[in-house]
Amino acid sequence: MSQHIEDSPVTFRLAVFGDPIEQSKSPQIHQMFAEQTGVQITYQKIKGEVDSFTDQLAEFFRHEDAMGVNVTMPFKEQAAAWADTRSISVEQASAANTLIKTSSGIIAETTDGKGLVSDLLRNNMHINGKTLLLIGAGGAARGAISALLDENPKHIYITNRSPANAQRLVDIANDKRVSSISEGDCAKQTFDLIINATSLSLQGNVPNIPDAVFNTQPNVYDMVYQSEDTSFVRKAKSLGCNNAIDGLGMLVGQAAESFYLWFGLRPNPEPVLAMLRKELSGS
Template sequence: MGIMDGEKSTIMTLIDRYAVFGHPIRHSKSPRIHRLFAEQTGQALEYTAVEVPSELFQTAVAMFFAEGGKGLNCTVPLKELAWRYADRKTERAQLSKAVNTLALQPDGSLLGDNTDGIGLVTDLLANHAIVLSDIRILILGAGGASRGIIAPILEQSPQTLVIANRTVDKAVQLAAEFHDKGPITGCGYDALENRQFDLILNATSASLSGQLPPLPGGLLAAGGNCYDLAYGNEPTAFVRWGLENHAVKSLDGLGMLVEQAAEAFFIWRGVRPQTRPVIELLNSERQA
């Protein structure tokens, strides 16, 4: 090995390694987002996307950290597996029963966190000036995506939070788990008739395939807003529904994606990146 090879080897060992695991993962924007954060903050790190099916999750995580990895993001369908794998969990991860961020601790243990909810709330408050306190909020869907955002929303003191789902019992049960955190109830879609909400959040995956839950007319109050946790290069079916129903703002989840990534970056690096330039860049690229 020459001197230059030795120097290159030393430099490589100084670069901390991070990754996102998921299945499928090839369209993930996370590597780009974290590289932009690293450039902006002067952090030396590597961040890659790795295709990991559920049955290989434990082996892949163990190998990643054994080979010097510092932190992982986990996306669908691995968040519940990551929750079980983490040695310790933050309160928000414990409540959500899902982990999207694993951070290696100084003692070698893995801390599990869920940054989805804070990512959503930050996008709504900081980027879109949508106030959540003392308003009527509706979440469509009672799956894992909903569970991850409930506690951070209730922390903002809404007037009421309703979870609507095709399977009524699932919505009622999920609401019951958070009853001590604020004014929350669960119901079926038919119970939304003659009710109005100031903010409607779509936490189902239906709109990506062009479908919507059965939503009654007049559901969105005058001056209300809509937000789809999913995102795409084209407006989702729910974003279009919001516009058709005269939402002041009808948004998708690209900002949430960047904000939850920024929270993970802060957990790992202790540095909080500026998100707005990254959101603006990604928005301009998909509108080109």
């Protein structure tokens, strides 16, 4: 990636695979990154097929100018298994959202955690030395845990509707700074930052944790986003948490990290995030 890709006459081929895929903002985001950095790209949305997904990947990467792909639900686990090499974060999460073509094969990476951390820090939600509550133990939480630990938190408590799944993520993390906690017991701890890694807000629901966890006005982050505040962000704000935001910045942050992995160039996420926020609000 040390070559001057921005000076290359090649138009690099990129894509995002998922199902559903129509709503994906990835082509828009990466086209803006490409314009910023002077890279020539094409970026497709491709509907993945469960029975032939790996064949679709193989076909895409047969193109000489194919540089990489993003992968969204429900194909992240298959993408991780298919790649020639997996990062430590991918091994932990058993899922990949980014594939990179190199001279030695396809590398699987997950940029979700770094996208989350970059957005948290951008919004003054500090992690170093802080106590975190991570709600959820599915793919989003698995993808985040390694990057959160890299920021040296004091402790991360994981709560989940299924205590067994929370404990499974604790075992995956394999770090003394990570432990599970029941939903009811969350009120017995004080948190500096609460992260909702469930998709409940997409249905207008909220995790079943006590209102008392918001009493100390922690920073609050919801990994999903909508045109207005999510149900979890609304609840946190109604209980006095002024610094509560959704996950749109995480979307842009993880895309910026993918772009860097492909091209060795760091785009500026700020104008892209501003454009998407404006689009979402309809203004």
